[in-house]
Amino acid sequence: MSAKPKVAFFEFTSCEGCQLTVVDSLQDHPELLDAVEIVQFREAISEKGEDYAIAFIEGSCSRPSDEPKLQAIRQQAAIVVALGACAHLGGINAIRNRMPLQEVREYVYGDRAEWFETYEPRPIKDVIKVDAVIPGCPIDRREFIKAVTHLLQGRMPFIPDQPLCMECKLKENICVYTRGKVCLGPITLAGCDAICPTYGDGCEGCRGLIANPNIEAMRQVMHEHGLTDEAIDAKLSMFLTNQIMALEEAG
Amino acid sequence: MSFKIMPKAALPDWVTWLKNRYRVVGPTARQGQYVFAEIASPDELVLDYPTSVLPPKKYLLPQRETLFTFDAQSMQMKANIEWEPTVILGVHTCDMHAIRLLDKVHATGYTDQHYQAHRQHTTLVSIECLSPCMEHSFCKSMGTLTVPEDYDLHLTDLGDSYGVDVGSEKGEALLQGFTAIWDPTSEDYQRINKVMAEKWPRFSYRLNFDVTELPDLLALSNNSSLWNELGDICLGCGQCTKVCPTCYCFDVRDEVDLSLTKGERTRTWDSCQIDRFATVAGGHNFRSTRALRNRHRFMRKGKYHLEAYGLIGCVGCGRCAAACLVHITPVDTFNELYRRHKKGELLEEAKQA
Numbered sequence: 373m374s375a376k377p378k379v380a381f382f383e384f385t386s387c388e389g390c391q392l393t394v395v396d397s398l399q400d401h402p403e404l405l406d407a408v409e410i411v412q413f414r415e416a417i418s419e420k421g422e423d424y425a426i427a428f429i430e431g432s433c434s435r436p437s438d439e440p441k442l443q444a445i446r447q448q449a450a451i452v453v454a455l456g457a458c459a460h461l462g463g464i465n466a467i468r469n470r471m472p473l474q475e476v477r478e479y480v481y482g483d484r485a486e487w488f489e490t491y492e493p494r495p496i497k498d499v500i501k502v503d504a505v506i507p508g509c510p511i512d513r514r515e516f517i518k519a520v521t522h523l524l525q526g527r528m529p530f531i532p533d534q535p536l537c538m539e540c541k542l543k544e545n546i547c548v549y550t551r552g553k554v555c556l557g558p559i560t561l562a563g564c565d566a567i568c569p570t571y572g573d574g575c576e577g578c579r580g581l582i583a584n585p586n587i588e589a590m591r592q593v594m595h596e597h598g599l600t601d602e603a604i605d606a607k608l609s610m611f612l613t614n615q616i617m618a619l620e621e622a623g
Numbered sequence: 624m625s626f627k628i629m630p631k632a633a634l635p636d637w638v639t640w641l642k643n644r645y646r647v648v649g650p651t652a653r654q655g656q657y658v659f660a661e662i663a664s665p666d667e668l669v670l671d672y673p674t675s676v677l678p679p680k681k682y683l684l685p686q687r688e689t690l691f692t693f694d695a696q697s698m699q700m701k702a703n704i705e706w707e708p709t710v711i712l713g714v715h716t717c718d719m720h721a722i723r724l725l726d727k728v729h730a731t732g733y734t735d736q737h738y739q740a741h742r743q744h745t746t747l748v749s750i751e752c753l754s755p756c757m758e759h760s761f762c763k764s765m766g767t768l769t770v771p772e773d774y775d776l777h778l779t780d781l782g783d784s785y786g787v788d789v790g791s792e793k794g795e796a797l798l799q800g801f802t803a804i805w806d807p808t809s810e811d812y813q814r815i816n817k818v819m820a821e822k823w824p825r826f827s828y829r830l831n832f833d834v835t836e837l838p839d840l841l842a843l844s845n846n847s848s849l850w851n852e853l854g855d856i857c858l859g860c861g862q863c864t865k866v867c868p869t870c871y872c873f874d875v876r877d878e879v880d881l882s883l884t885k886g887e888r889t890r891t892w893d894s895c896q897i898d899r900f901a902t903v904a905g906g907h908n909f910r911s912t913r914a915l916r917n918r919h920r921f922m923r924k925g926k927y928h929l930e931a932y933g934l935i936g937c938v939g940c941g942r943c944a945a946a947c948l949v950h951i952t953p954v955d956t957f958n959e960l961y962r963r964h965k966k967g968e969l970l971e972e973a974k975q976a
């Protein structure tokens with residue numbers, strides 16, 4: 373094939389763990405490089421091509437000056453994909469969105485708070501139109517490969533909207549609630565093969581919410597399993613702050 | 624067909640003997656619960672297990688299964704019909720009733736070749752339950768505490784031996800050539816009668832009405848406010864259906880590799896309790912609320928299956944109740960409908976609708 377789609381990777385406020393996962397998947401699936409041409413990827417190559425059709429964006433938008441950069445990407449790319457929890461949800465960075473911004477700045481930067489530009493971290497879709505999302509913190513490498521395959525087929529990456537419990541039960545995991553832990557599996561989007569419960573930990577919700585989640589019932593379940601209101605708030609804020617604030621706003 | 628006695632001391636040898644001929648699966652311990660798994664060594668088998676997380680159905684209808692593979696370049700398709708001669712040891716009677724229903728479902732209309740292939744090569748060794756497996760079970764109410772006739776072998780724990788009912792030729796084949804087994808003495812017959820008589824009172828009827836009334840009760844309940852109440856607390860997590868021995872809904876997907884030439888069509892267990900289940904082309908969701916989805920589940924379990932297949936869709940195993948984090952259970956649901964019915968509320972709500 374001569375017309376390999378040109379692909380670029382960009383990072384905003386993030387740890388670059390999702391891009392590292394991409395590098396990892398290239399090791400497992402070197403044939404990916406036969407299928408696409410990577411023109412920009414700071415994590416792996418030094419060239420910087422500006423002629424790309426598909427943009428994968430990692431990281432949340434956490435300051436006004438990120439916005440024109442995102443808009444430039446949107447102008448160039450035919451398809452924009454949010455890569456990972458930060459780009460998808462605002463990520464861990466958004467925990468602070470329930471706190472007064474000025475206090476957060478002073479806490480982090482002390483008397484130099486004014487030197488650093490920042491605002492409420494937000495998902496990329498709040499700034500530019502996003503065509504598809506690959507969720508997770510970090511992304512799941514099989515899902516990344518699947519998403520690229522879908523794009524090559526000319527369709528949008530598709531991730532079934534179903535709660536994590538579905539995947540967890542398929543694997544016949546012993547529910548962590550019966551082992552003294554709490555888990556956000558019932559309201560979290562599946563696709564990671566329920567990796568945390570598989571290793572005995574509760575899900576932290578890194579892949580974001582399913583459609584129409586029953587947050588009230590989820591809180592009730594955690595309450596019944598011994599969590600205080602504060603602990604429940606903390607659980608629901610690790611990755612889900614922006615989504616839950618949006619639900620609250622919608623009523 | 625016939626009745627034999629196998630001393631418990633001979634069980635490990637029998638399992639080893641079977642393993643040389645079949646894939647042998649049965650209940651094994653996992654983190655304080657039990658799962659059906661391949662028995663690598665006879666000491667892993669726990670025949671007096673309470674219940675399993677997933678029912679043994681997974682060997683007939685695997686959680687994920689490739690239906691066919693395709694090659695877009697050569698335009699070839701290849702059906703993927705796989706089977707392995709398998710013995711399932713220790714199937715409880717409720718699960719046997721569930722398999723009976725699944726057999727019927729998968730042989731009606733378009734027969735399911737994949738299911739049939741697994742089923743034909745599976746030999747079922749069931750076991751009598753002598754006391755309730757857990758707080759949530761209600762097999763006695765559902766009429767599933769005695770084994771249906773579809774067993775190949777049926778075991779009854781007689782203390783230091785097992786009573787072995789031979790139900791089919793497939794079952795007989797599991798004993799052919801195995802010598803540590805003999806014909807019962809009159810003492811053995813007395814023992815089995817005693818065990819069977821003693822077990823019955825250990826189980827209680829947990830439905831407050833006779834199960835034959837359930838379909839009519841549900842017919843009256845279409846507009847019950849109970850469904851909204853369940854919908855308010857339900858998480859829509861799908862666990863109740865994943866663990867159910869009579870659920871068989873699946874989702875079908877095609878995936879291709881990165882070269883876009885080779886691919887496969889797979890099916891995976893689905894659940895009517897999750898939000899997108901009833902979403903059809905164009906985006907319309909005809910069961911868009913958790914209330915409607917709960918109603919649908921209980922209607923299927925207590926009414927629809929009976930109408931379509933002549934067998935009730937719930938075998939009272941209690942797995943869904945044990946799995947549900949918000950304590951939605953068939954027993955409480957059916958009893959609550961019955962209570963409201965007695966008070967005339969169901970009729971009232973039906974009239975208002």
Ligand code: SF4
Nearest residue numbers: 537540547548555557
């Ligand atoms: S461990 Fe979590 S994901 Fe798994 S079944 Fe329990 S609640 Fe659901």
Ligand code: SF4
Nearest residue numbers: 564568575576577578
């Ligand atoms: S189990 Fe939950 S927290 Fe863990 S990777 Fe999956 S979605 Fe993320």
Ligand code: SF4
Nearest residue numbers: 857858860861863947
């Ligand atoms: S297990 Fe309980 S909470 Fe989950 S879908 Fe079923 S009824 Fe609802």
Ligand code: SF4
Nearest residue numbers: 867937938940941943
């Ligand atoms: S509905 Fe519940 S109790 Fe009935 S068969 Fe299914 S899992 Fe068992």
Ligand code: SF4
Nearest residue numbers: 715717752756760762
């Ligand atoms: S529900 Fe009844 S038949 Fe089923 S395993 Fe429990 S005790 Fe046995």
